[in-house]
Amino acid sequence: MSGPNILSTRIDNRLVHGQVGVTWTNHLGANLVVVANDKVAEDEVQQSLMEMVLPDTVQARFFSLQKTIDVIHKASPRQKIxxxxxxxxxxxxxxxxxVPFGYLNVGNMHYSEGKxxxxxxxxxxxxxxxxxKRLAELDVELDLRGVPSDRGQNLLDLF
Known part of the structure; x- marks a missing residue:
């Protein structure tokens, strides 16, 4: 049995915003955006703002981390995630x-005190x-890239 069709996984502390919503979704050919975030899963205002950004052809789901872990394997192969x-x-x-992803696109991680x-x-x-480093040990490729046209960098090279 094949796992869920996860096209890409992205870290972005703003989650889905204009540039990502449209640029990455189109680039990947995704038809489902899954936002895995405990706070947003409870916040309908945030959810509506994110949904507004996405093209009409793309669905969005807002799950807690645990729910994502629980349901991702039920995704249909037609769902390009x-x-x-x-x-x-x-x-x-x-x-x-x-959650079976082998690629992680690192987009935005804001600066804060001590970082x-x-x-x-x-x-x-x-x-x-x-x-x-733990993700790398679990065979996840770490690709630092803001938008698809950027040249990716292996994050581990930057530590």
Whole structure:
């Protein structure tokens, strides 16, 4: 039995916003965006804002991390999934929970106190680096890329 058709998984602390909603969804040919985020799963206002950005041909689902782990394997092969998450800790939770992705597009991780900027859009602290290294051990390719036309960089090279 084949697993869910996850075209790409992206870390973006803004989750689905204009550029990502349209550019990445079109580039991937996704017809379902799954936002895995505990807060947004409870916040209908945020959900509507994200849905407004997406093309009409694309559906969106807003699941908690645990629900994503529980339901992702029930996805139909016709569902071409773009999985969007807020940070690397959540990515690791999903991967260790059995969500089968082997590629992680690292888009935006905002700078905050105690983090080190490793690219124009990504800042990390020790916990983030540890989580990325763990994902790499689990055979996840880590690709730093803002928009599809950017040249990707292996995140591990930047630590």
């Amino acid at each position: 773009f999985l969007v998450i807020k940070d690397v800790q959540d990515a690791l939770t999903l991967k260790e929970g059995g 080190k900027q490793i690219s124009s859009t990504v800042s990390v602290d020790e916990n983030d680096i540890a989580a990325f």
